[in-house]
Amino acid sequence: MRLFSKVDWQLLFLICIILAFGITVLVSINSFDFPSYLIYIISGFILFFLFSQIDYRVYKSLDWFFYFICIVALAATFLFGQEIRGSTRWLNLGFFSIQASEIIKPFIILAFSGFALKLNLKKVKDIGIFVFFSLPLIFLVFKQPDLGNAIIYIVILLSIFYSTKGNLIVLAAGAVFGALASPLIWHFFQDYQKQRILSFINPASDPLGVGYNLIQAIVTVGSGQFIGKGLGSGTQSTLRFLPERSTDFIFASLAEEIGFSGSIFILGAIFFLLLKILLAAGKSDAFGKSIAYGIFSLIFIQSLINIGMNIGLLPITGVTLPLVSQGGSSLIATMICLGIVSNISKSRSSPF
Numbered sequence: 001m002r003l004f005s006k007v008d009w010q011l012l013f014l015i016c017i018i019l020a021f022g023i024t025v026l027v028s029i030n031s032f033d034f035p036s037y038l039i040y041i042i043s044g045f046i047l048f049f050l051f052s053q054i055d056y057r058v059y060k061s062l063d064w065f066f067y068f069i070c071i072v073a074l075a076a077t078f079l080f081g082q083e084i085r086g087s088t089r090w091l092n093l094g095f096f097s098i099q100a101s102e103i104i105k106p107f108i109i110l111a112f113s114g115f116a117l118k119l120n121l122k123k124v125k126d127i128g129i130f131v132f133f134s135l136p137l138i139f140l141v142f143k144q145p146d147l148g149n150a151i152i153y154i155v156i157l158l159s160i161f162y163s164t165k166g167n168l169i170v171l172a173a174g175a176v177f178g179a180l181a182s183p184l185i186w187h188f189f190q191d192y193q194k195q196r197i198l199s200f201i202n203p204a205s206d207p208l209g210v211g212y213n214l215i216q217a218i219v220t221v222g223s224g225q226f227i228g229k230g231l232g233s234g235t236q237s238t239l240r241f242l243p244e245r246s247t248d249f250i251f252a253s254l255a256e257e258i259g260f261s262g263s264i265f266i267l268g269a270i271f272f273l274l275l276k277i278l279l280a281a282g283k284s285d286a287f288g289k290s291i292a293y294g295i296f297s298l299i300f301i302q303s304l305i306n307i308g309m310n311i312g313l314l315p316i317t318g319v320t321l322p323l324v325s326q327g328g329s330s331l332i333a334t335m336i337c338l339g340i341v342s343n344i345s346k347s348r349s350s351p352f
Contacts, residue, residue, distance in 0.1 A: 004049070005053075006052045006053050006347065007052050007346070008052070008276070008280075008341070008342040008345040011338060011341060011342050012048070014269055014272055014273045014276060015048070015273070015323060018266065018269050018270060018273065021258075021262075022321075022323055022324035022325065022326070023041070025231075025253055025254045026246050028231040028232040028257060029232070029257075030326075037328065039328075040328035040331050043332060044331045044332055044334075044335035047332060047336050047339060048338060051342075052339040052340075052343050053343070055343065056291060056343050056344050057285075057347075059110045059113075059287075060114055060117065060287055061114075063110065063111045063115055064111070064114075066108075066111035067107075067112075067115075069107055070104040071136060071137070071140075073091075073100040073103065074141060075140060076091060077089065077090070077101070077140075077144065078143060078144065082097065087144050087146060087318075089146055099329035099330070101141045101149045102320075103329050103332060104333075105298055105333045106333055106336045106337045108137065108153065108294075109156060109294035109298070109337070110291065110340075112130070112133075113160055113291045114287075115133065116164040117290065121161060121164055122165070122166065127161075130157075130166075137153055138150050141153060147317055148305060148318050148319040149319070151305070152302060152305075152319070155298075155301045158171070159293045159294055159297035160290050160293060164286065212243075213243050214309075214316055216236065216243065217242065217249050217312065217316075218252075218311065219236060220237065220242045220256045221251075221255040221256065221310060223236060223256050224257065224260065224263075225259055226260045226261055227259040228261075230257060234257045236252070236253075237252070237253040237257070246326040247318075248309070248316070248319070248325070249310055250306075250325040251263070251307050251311075251321055252311075254266065254324070255310075266324070270299075273299065274299060277295055280292050280341050281293055281296065281344070284344050291340060291341075295337045295341055298337060299334070299337070302319055305317060306320060306325070
């Protein structure tokens, strides 16, 4: 049992519950894709156990290495990636493809947690250094274009900044500047990104075009009512009225089949998973706390964006629901992150 001494079994139990819901809905609406996805599930668990056994404090000295990996992965995608539906997000590695912007998320968290530990984020100069090294990652993923992950990167970096007691006045000033600059940022959006935002404001303006996905998602969620239509009986998802039913709109598919009651249950499981991450952060040292806050923000913001766009409260972006949506790269990144959390949770906060 010493081999599994750093496994937080409560955390693993929550992971299995959430993942089981995703698998069940996936098989009921799109069973043909499950065998290939099973490879990612098995790989994810292997990586979870592997990273749960590695003392998180060894990552302190590897921050520049992780940062280099992130830059190279995003640059390679930008230069050599496959263009699918107007976006260049995938690297073809021969036998399989990966979405680099997903895979590198745990390494962004590790790299910038290490940077934050070495900098004094109460000083304007050090804040400038932190921001300077953040910008290439955000720029490269924004240019794919991938607005959803660009937003996620920003939230992750802000959470690390906050967890290391960075200067909140500077942070607030940056937020005000960002709000004022938002009209200028609009001009850098791709046409389809602008259309998604406009269709979110008024989906009925083009119900068969850019507003179609949002309308179908809302209809799908509502059609499940309280107890749902039953597994495999969701007409919106099984008859393919709902696009991307196993990835971006998996929550709508889930709500149609298991209803409001089932949706509340999965939301509760995600809530307790997030709570578990915060508890791990609370008993750790500064480095572990920064990592745990970064992982918390990653899972929280992805869940918020995905569920928000499924119920019509946020514009549509290509953001998956962690552990629920079908997506190999996203699942691998999430399981690595949670493996690290498991180690933080089971480790003492004494110096390494």
